[in-house]
Amino acid sequence: MAELALSDQVFTRIRGLMHESIGLDLAPHKRTLVSARLGPRIQRLGLSDFDDYLARVCSDSDGGEFQMMVDLLTTHETYFFREPKHFDVMVSELQARRPSGVRVWSAASSFGDEAYTIAMLLSELAAKRTIGAEWSVLGTDISDRVLHSAKEGIYPAERLRHVTEPRLKRFCLQGHGEAEGLVAMRPELKSRVSFGHLNLCHSVEGVGLFDIVFLRNVLIYFDGPTKSEVVDRVLGQLKPGGLFFIGSAEGRVPCSASLQSLIPGAFRKV
Template sequence: MSIPQLCDDSFSRIASLMHSAVGLSFSQSKKPLMNSRLAGRLQQLGLRGFEDYAALLESADDGGEFQVAVDLLTTNETYFFREPAHFALLQSELQRSRPQRLAVWSAASSFGDEAYSTAMLLSDLQAQGSIGGDWSILGTDISERVLQSAVQAIYPAERLREVSDQRLKRYCLRGEAESEGLVQIRESVRSHVRFGQLNLCMPIDDIGTFDVVFLRNVLIYFDPPTKSAVVDRVLSRLRPGGLFFLGTAEGRVPCNTPLTVLAPGAYRKGPAK
């Protein structure tokens, strides 16, 4: 069977649906990416072409296929302690402020690498007496599939390439036999982390307020107006003076919430003093 090719009409239909439903933005330059990410799915479903797939996504009874398409179009590489300068800054700030309670939100948590990286850091700081034991991390994502994986907390060892040997010993279990090459995060870390599904383009339920928010490497999927709306929506859940992290390659996003720049991709909520 030949690989299905995405025509302009089907691309426009799928892109329009993704934008209206979940805020994802796909310019014409993303057409090859959409083709490559979804072509295999068409073959799995036995569909003749992207016209049929677009019709399936548009139907009221899609059998959950829309969520599958979102998963395929938004999954990107992730690994533990990505952009280490952010974690170093977080450590420095917490060692200075020494909070007894701490709430962190990983707002685009994907497979959980970011949430568990933060949990390892906070576990270290708690052991050092720099923070209290009352800390928690919420990881949210639009993809149910990646959240299910995050809860299991099992990863290829290569994804933990930036984790120190000491942390690997303290916080990870190495797989053996048929599980060789896999690593599971220990329960002592996982007990501080919970996950839930959330669409950043919709009003956010009362999930509480946070002292630290990560919103990294997800804004690339949104157009400029959606980016600004998402950032303000997320920042409404960050307490004044809290820390906010964007992907360093994403640059500062225009928003109505005052932010003070601390470092590339790192901000404090509130105007500079």
């Protein structure tokens, strides 16, 4: 089947729609990526071109196609215990403070690998009575598809390659037969983790206040002003003295809150 042509005009409209709705910054050089990711979808829907597809996405009865477009244009690469030094900082800080309760927010949770990683560590700390029994993890994302998967809590074993054997036995169920190669989170762990849909470019006050916030590997999708707005919005939900994490390679983002740098990508809200 012939590849569909993406005109400059329609690409500009797609860029504007994504930036206005979810803050996604599609730079001019991303045109080929947009064409490659949306082209097969357009053909699968039986539409003739990108104009027809954009009309479908922008219609009042889009049938969920806008959400599908978001999923296709954003990458959800993740795995358990990614950037482990951040989790070391979290554990070390909690061991020093010994709080009675802990609320953690995984603000761009994708498929939930990060949220369940955090839950494993908090469960271990609670078992040692380093923290109190009242702890929870909230994972939010803009993609309904990844949130549905996160709630299921079932993963290819490869995604848990950095999870130790004792943790696998304690927190996970290994698949057998047709489920060979899959790993499911145990109900006891899942009960401590909740997931919800959230657009970081809109108000986030409804999520409440947190002791620790992870906002890792999502700022790369935003332009400079949007990055600062998102970080300020998220930090507004972090308690004074709380921990804030971004991707270690994302650098320090300008924001109105005062942050103390701990290690690359890890900060304390002053």
